[in-house]
Amino acid sequence: MTELSAQRRYAEDAAVVLNGLGLPPAYGKLLGWLLVCDPAWQTSSQLAEGLGLSKGSVSTGMRMLETSGLARRVPVPDHRGHAYEVRPDAIIRVAADASKFRVFRELMERGLTVAGGEDAPHTERLRVMRDFYAFIEREMPKLVERFQAEYDTEGEVHG
Amino acid sequence: MTELSAQRRYAEDAAVVLNGLGLPPAYGKLLGWLLVCDPAWQTSSQLAEGLGLSKGSVSTGMRMLETSGLARRVPVPDHRGHAYEVRPDAIIRVAADASKFRVFRELMERGLTVAGGEDAPHTERLRVMRDFYAFIEREMPKLVERFQAEYDTEGEVHG
DNA sequence: CCTTGGGTTCAGAACTTTTTGAACCTTTAG
DNA sequence: CTAAAGGTTCAAAAAGTTCTGAACCCAAGG
Structure with a gap:
């Protein structure tokens, strides 16, 4: 070598x-x-x-x-x-893309259907996961925006 | 089949x-x-x-x-x-674990060193990534906490 | 047009990961 | 103490992925 x-x-x-x-x-x-x-x-x-x-x-x-x-x-x-x-903005583009999370939310939604629907017993794990992915799907773009805002303010230098 | x-x-x-x-x-x-x-x-x-x-x-x-x-x-x-x-709280435990992000932040920090340090020219991409991962590392646990808070309030049923 | 640098594609080779199943522990009930 | 069920480990086989290199395509320049 x-x-x-x-x-x-x-x-x-x-x-x-x-x-x-x-x-x-x-x-x-x-x-x-x-x-x-x-x-x-x-x-x-x-x-x-x-x-x-x-x-x-x-x-x-x-x-x-x-x-x-x-x-x-x-x-x-x-x-x-x-x-x-x-x-230069690679990570921001990737992070802000919520479609990753959509796939999972949809998988959980389908799981809930397979398991007998929203009110079926023993489905808490699925509901928590579905709600979590829906939450992240909504919040992640906002979080990324906040990063950009903070970044543009703090750092005085630009590319 | x-x-x-x-x-x-x-x-x-x-x-x-x-x-x-x-x-x-x-x-x-x-x-x-x-x-x-x-x-x-x-x-x-x-x-x-x-x-x-x-x-x-x-x-x-x-x-x-x-x-x-x-x-x-x-x-x-x-x-x-x-x-x-x-x-039942599977996704929450996994999401709140910030060590995933630490690995990346550290990789970016090392990259910055290899590339000639904080003030070297042509290192914007590295600085953005490092700062982003540091940001996520800080904010993700908070985001998960917010989910839990919202969830515990909205959903009246518990496991 | 013809040539040449640059780029892509894809079949097969090389490599890596995953799965199996048999050997082997460990626990507990009798 | 023994038997039997449940569980884990690991070497080898199977499956899957990645990489290479040669054939091929395309655009630009002469």
Whole structure:
């Protein structure tokens, strides 16, 4: 094993954490690298080279990062094609997206039906869960807005 | 393929959803089943039988559900050993646990160091993420408390 | 048009995770 | 003390996922 840059090691560590959440290693490596690299944008070849991944893996991994809202393509002057970067507001977009919670709320609603409906006995666990997901679905966007408000006030510097 | 009960079908569907989050199918099946079954508590053999899983898978899967705080063991009268049930407050315990977020905040803090520290150029994405996770880490427990308060007030029935 | 850099796709290989089932504990009832 | 039910563990098999690399597509420049 040859010497690894701090950036590369960070990418590997990020991959471990993200992998624990069920995401593919390549996805975590790409995200980790794109978080700490300088400049913030990197072409496919830079990513493949830097992370020891094939063109194919970079392509697939970056598509996942794009569709999950964390990364985007940016044009590069003097270069055919594009580069990728982590969106500065990545986490906010992802966190504010309430559709994640809707899936769960709907699953709980269906569970309640299967279990015999709203008033059936022994359904407290389902009602609590359904109500909780409905609550989060409502409140999470508000919470994210509050973060943005606080952030824009406190931090005087902008990107 | 032989006819499946509504409960069993629900368990299979829950497994698909949870599997999408990176959890093993058996885990999702067990959770789905335990959400809709009546009575709410089930022995290992009932679970294995009902879901077509081996004793081993039930044992492993239920350990995961226990350690993740969603299920617990309950004694059964007239029966050796125990049964399992979903905790009525399952989702609240899981949601209020802020340690999930700490891992991410720490990852972002390390990223910032790797990227050259707080004031290094091109680190906005990292600072936003770190601050966001710190914010969520602080606010999530409060949000859950608010849910509990609202819930205890609105719903007059208790388990 | 033809070439070339860049990018995507996808079949199969490599790898990882999950599941099973048999061996083995442990508890309790008789 | 013994038998039997319930439960856990773990090695190996099965299933599933991810990665690679070669074929292919597309746009831009000459």
